[in-house]
Amino acid sequence: MSQVVLDNVTKVYPGGFLAVDRMNLRAEDGELLVLLGPSGCGKSTLLRMIAGLEDITDGDLWLGGKIANHLAPRDRDVAMVFQNGALYPHRTVRGNLSFPLEIAKADPQMVRDRVVELSKALHIDETLDRRPGTLSGGQRQRVAMGRAIVRQPSLFLMDEPLSNLDAGMRTELRMEISSLVRALGVTTIYVTHDQIEALTLADRIAIMNRGVLQDIGTPAQVYNDPATAFTAAFLSSQQLNLLAATVRTPQNQFIMLDFGTHQITMPWTDPRAYAVSQHTGSQIIVGIRPDALAPMPEGMDGPVFMGRVRTLEYHGHEWLAYVECGIPAVAVPEPPDPRFRAANGGGANGSKTRSMMRRLFNSDIDADDTPSGPQSGPNGLGSHRRADLIVRLGARPSWRAGEHARVAVDVSRLMLFTHTGARIDPPRR
Ligand SMILES: Nc1ncnc2c1ncn2[C@@H]1O[C@H](COP(=O)(O)OP(=O)(O)OP(=O)(O)O)[C@@H](O)[C@H]1O
């Protein structure tokens, strides 16, 4: 059993590409930690550094309490499963599963028993005498998984093992992986770019973007209380409404979020009120999930946005409405593009980096906390195009296109971020 600790781990590829930037992470003994992020954010790089397949440029990796930066891959007691779990084509399923144990010179009877037992758990016992070429994609991934599990390593590293399978097979195997690794109690780091996979599988999720850790916590923590606007947007199943608002505190009576065409008040009793009031006079980013908005019932009052329903969208289990409210939309703040970021101190604030970005994108970049690179204006809040507010209507469409709509806002579910996308309330974990 093993605990994995990454202490300021950084990866710069030859040529200067900063793929992982000062990553601090800890997977506890027996934990299933999911690394989640968009394509190219550095997930595989991080996993390969843990496996010893890629050098660590800077920082420390600890495995089971020992520093492991320079440990040979075979001495790390890890097993890795890749997206296309490569199998030995000329060996049967049985031969593939037993291979890691044969290499370890295990007792042949034990090998036979273990292979049969494992093949039953993975539902591939019927295929033991077949070669990989005759298996379906799902069966091949099960064999690859089995080959990693068979010698019971201290650590499993899984790099998008299900991404080549169809949706049904993915769901099925996902549940099996979850119960299998939990039954074995082996620490597992599982990489995916699929937020549903992350939410359903993980003990904890670490979200990455552009080589930078965005948030880490249990699925409920990162979903309900995301540390950054990026996390909020990435974990939303429907598109997140991200709006620009100026904070005002008229006569100190309440907090007003001023959206230009609309104002929403937040009472001092809101637990975030004090933290938000620290931004009085400044622009912040307000994230609203479509299910925190609803049609305001007839004759009722409360915080509302008003506008014209532009279009309705049918999603099978629900309808979404797009409502024109004239509120400025903002782009998701992201760390600066790693192509223009130097490691070791250059980072987001390097003046060379800034001048290069200015040249390339003809835009003004703030000195600190550059939010979304080329898309951001001087105040960091993007182009201020008008947003359509996306509202979840549920199973029946209560509005028609063209209709004037009153959209009720659940103020307690507004997600509030600084202009650089960091959560505004005091950290609770
Ligand atoms: N050997 C390399 N040399 C230079 N750059 C590399 C190398 N390997 C990866 N990169 C770059 O590092 C970044 C991170 O790559 P990585 O494979 O870790 O991303 P990822 O998050 O696993 O993406 P995906 O979800 O598409 O697999 C990418 O921009 C990639 O082009």
Ligand SMILES: [Mg+2]
């Ligand atoms: Mg990858």
